[in-house]
Each structure stands twice: as structure tokens, then as C-alpha cells.
Amino acid sequence: MPVGLLALALGGFGIGLTEFVIAGLLTPVANDLGVSVPTAGYLVSGYALAVVFGALALPPLLAKWAPKRALLLLMVLFVVGNAILALAPGYAALLAGRVVAALAHGAFFGIGSVLAAALVAKEKQAGAISIMFGGLTLANVLGVPMGTFVGQQWGWRATFATIAVVGVVSFAGIAALVPDAHAESSERSLRAELAVFSRAQVWYSLGMTVLVFGGMFGAFMYIEPLLTRVTGFDDGAVPWLLVLFGVGLFGGNLLGGRLADAALRRTLTTWTLALGIVLVVFALVPGNKVAAAALLLAMGFFGFGTVPGLQMRVMRYADEAPTLASSANIAAFDVGNFLGVWIGGLAIAAGHGFGSPLWVGAGFAFAGLGVLLFADARSSARSTAAAAVAC
Numbered sequence: 001m002p003v004g005l006l007a008l009a010l011g012g013f014g015i016g017l018t019e020f021v022i023a024g025l026l027t028p029v030a031n032d033l034g035v036s037v038p039t040a041g042y043l044v045s046g047y048a049l050a051v052v053f054g055a056l057a058l059p060p061l062l063a064k065w066a067p068k069r070a071l072l073l074l075m076v077l078f079v080v081g082n083a084i085l086a087l088a089p090g091y092a093a094l095l096a097g098r099v100v101a102a103l104a105h106g107a108f109f110g111i112g113s114v115l116a117a118a119l120v121a122k123e124k125q126a127g128a129i130s131i132m133f134g135g136l137t138l139a140n141v142l143g144v145p146m147g148t149f150v151g152q153q154w155g156w157r158a159t160f161a162t163i164a165v166v167g168v169v170s171f172a173g174i175a176a177l178v179p180d181a182h183a184e185s186s187e188r189s190l191r192a193e194l195a196v197f198s199r200a201q202v203w204y205s206l207g208m209t210v211l212v213f214g215g216m217f218g219a220f221m222y223i224e225p226l227l228t229r230v231t232g233f234d235d236g237a238v239p240w241l242l243v244l245f246g247v248g249l250f251g252g253n254l255l256g257g258r259l260a261d262a263a264l265r266r267t268l269t270t271w272t273l274a275l276g277i278v279l280v281v282f283a284l285v286p287g288n289k290v291a292a293a294a295l296l297l298a299m300g301f302f303g304f305g306t307v308p309g310l311q312m313r314v315m316r317y318a319d320e321a322p323t324l325a326s327s328a329n330i331a332a333f334d335v336g337n338f339l340g341v342w343i344g345g346l347a348i349a350a351g352h353g354f355g356s357p358l359w360v361g362a363g364f365a366f367a368g369l370g371v372l373l374f375a376d377a378r379s380s381a382r383s384t385a386a387a388a389v390a391c
Contacts, residue, residue: 004119004177005131008135013166017147018078020139021151022044026043038349044337045337050100051105051106052338056327058106058107067114068174071111072171075171075174077101077103079164079168082097082101082160082163084100106330113315114323125315126309130254133257148242197328200378210336211364212336212369213306213332214340215363218364219344220245221357223245227241230353231287231289245300248297248300251301252271252302256304256309260308261312264313268306272306282358310329314329343360344356347360
């Protein structure tokens with residue numbers, strides 16, 4: 001395994017901490033700043049919108065830069081954002097810090113995905129992408145529970161100060177371990193990147209990502225109040241339950257990457273269906289502690305197990321110019337995150353309870369499965385027609 005993949009995973013770990021740790025801190029942040037839990041949830045959706053903007057706007061601006069240099073610049077932006085979070089005097093400043101940190105997210109994973117795939121043979125590319133995203137999932141296994149614990153013991157500001165330090169370490173790892181590469185040619189490359197958005201399958205892939213990822217994270221971002229107010233767990237149990245979710249993310253991501261290399265279509269179909277079923281079952285038994293713990297693990301496993309395949313699918317259909325398409329897919333992850341959190345928050349605010357985001361998530365997942373089946377049918381029909389013409 002190229003050592004550069006570990007450096008990319010390290011960067012993903014730092015970014016994953018910032019994105020996900022807020023899920024374990026929603027109640028303390030809301031109480032400290034005097035806002036409601038759904039309002040605190042905008043720290044998630046605001047982050048997601050900034051990821052979308054950064055994923056689409058920054059790659060063209062960085063097109064003339066060597067990928068390694070671009071990644072280092074993005075990590076500087078990430079560290080500055082977390083420093084703002086640690087020092088934020090109020091809700092508006094906190095939201096601003098989330099936005100600054102989020103701008104680096106989409107471009108980092110978009111550029112990093114293409115770079116990770118280029119470091120290995122073609123038949124191992126989804127696996128290489130899963131290793132880079134493994135840092136993101138490891139942030140849930142280790143970082144998010146520890147960040148939640150730090151926030152509970154010393155305040156949520158201490159959590160973001162710690163993440164800023166992790167960002168500095170990530171910067172050093174990328175500088176030392178990721179190989180230099182030449183920048184792509186500018187104007188011709190940008191036109192080629194934009195041209196892939198004329199392909200229907202690229203848009204189907206982006207739509208799948210919005211729905212599948214929105215299904216999982218729209219439910220997950222309200223998991224802390226669900227576990228404490230509905231399931232009946234003590235606050236001290238939340239970090240350990242988040243470990244379970246993180247273990248599911250980590251295992252699902254690695255296995256999903258390997259299976260996607262072997263059978264992309266079958267893996268995405270099976271795991272998306274499984275995610276929808278898990279969310280429905282969780283919504284039916286939210287008060288059962290044993291079932292909630294097991295289903296939290298399964299939600300992470302099947303949800304994030306789709307990520308390497310979703311990223312690989314859009315890159316496959318945009319194979320001549322994958323950088324902007326790859327970054328756009330990262331944006332699609334966070335469009336889904338935003339929509340899932342927003343609609344889940346509306347369901348809670350409407351009085352449907354803290355279990356309602358699970359139903360919202362299930363609806364998203366099954367809609368994503370529908371798009372996937374439709375897209376695959378269209379792709380198969382087109383391949384059959386092309387084969388007939390060739391004969």
C-alpha cells in the first residue's frame with residue numbers, strides 16, 4: 001500500500017472530526033448558547049452547505065496548483081476554521097467557524113480521491129479511495145467519542161481546540177508523505193471537467209449520493225437526543241455508543257470498498273437496501289437499548305459502506321475528467337446531509353418526536369435505491385443497444 005494513502009487518511013481523519021463531533025455535542029452547545037436543538041442542528045446543515053460551495057468553487061481555482069500544494073492549502077483553511085470554533089464568543093461566530101472549516105472539506109476529498117486512485121492499479125481504485133475515507137470513519141471510531149468526552153469534561157470549545165491541533169499534525173503528514181504531482185493543464189482541463197456534467201449517468205450518481213448519504217446522516221445527526229431522551233441512555237453512555245457507530249463506519253467503508261472493486265452495481269444495490277431496512281427497524285424499536293445499540297452499528301456499517309462505491313461510480317462515468325466530478329460528488333454527500341438534517345429537524349419541530357429522523361432517513365435511502373435501479377437499467381439498455389448497433 002502506498003504510504004501516501006496513509007497521509008491522505010490522516011487528513012480525512014482531521015476533517016472527519018470537525019464534521020461529525022458536533023453530533024455528540026448538540027445538547028451542550030444548545031444549552032450553552034441558549035438555542036434549541038434544531039437550531040443547533042444548523043451547525044450541521046450550515047457546514048454541509050459550505051462543503052457544497054467549497055467542493056464546486058475551489059477545485060477550478062486550484063486547477064493550476066500541484067495536488068499536494070492544493071491539499072496543504074486546504075488543511076491551512078481547516079485549521080483556521082477550527083481555531084475560530086474554539087474561540088467563538090457566540091452562536092453566529094460558531095456558525096462562521098464551521099463554514100470556514102467546511103470550505104476545505106469537499107475539495108480535499110475530491111482532489112484526494114483522484115490522487116488516491118492514481119496511486120494504485122485500476123482494479124484497486126475503490127479500495128484506495130476507501131483507505132482515504134478510512135480516516136473519516138476512524139474519526140468516528142476514536143475521534144468523535146473522545147471529542148464528545150472532552151466536550152463533556154472540559155467544554156465543547158476544548159474539543160475544537162484539540163481538532164485544530166490535529167489539523168496541524170495532518171498538514172505535517174501530507175507534507176512529508178504525499179508525493180508531488182504535476183497540475184493538470186488549466187483551460188482545456190477545466191472545459192473537459194465541465195463537459196462530464198452533460199452525462200445523465202453522472203447526474204444519476206450525484207442523485208444517489210444525495211439520497212443515500214442524506215438517509216444515513218439525516219438520522220445520525222439527531223442520534224444523541226434520541227438515545228438520551230427516547231431510548232433512555234445516560235449522557236455518559238453516548239460516547240461509547242458513538243464508538244459502535246464508528247466501528248460500523250470503519251468496517252463498512254473498508255469492506256464496501258473491496259466489494260465495490262469486485263461488483264460495483266451489486267454492492268451498491270444490496271447495501272442501500274440494507275440501510276433502508278435498518279432505519280425502518282430502528283424507527284420501530286427506538287426504546288429498546290440492546291436493539292438501538294445493534295442498529296446504530298448496522299446503520300454506520302451499511303450507510304458508509306456505500307461511500308467508496310458511490311465515489312467510484314461517479315468517477316467511472318466521468319473517467320476522462322474526474323476531478324470536478326469527484327468534488328461534486330463530495331458536495332452531493334453534504335447536500336444529502338443538509339437535506340436530511342433539515343427535514344429531520346422539521347419533523348422534530350412539528351412534534352413527531354426524536355425518532356422521526358429515522359423515518360426521514362429510511363425514505364431517503366429507499367428513494368436512493370430507486371434512482372440506482374433506474375440508472376442501472378438505463379445503463380444496461382444503452383449498452384445493449386450499442387452492442388446491437390456494433391453487430
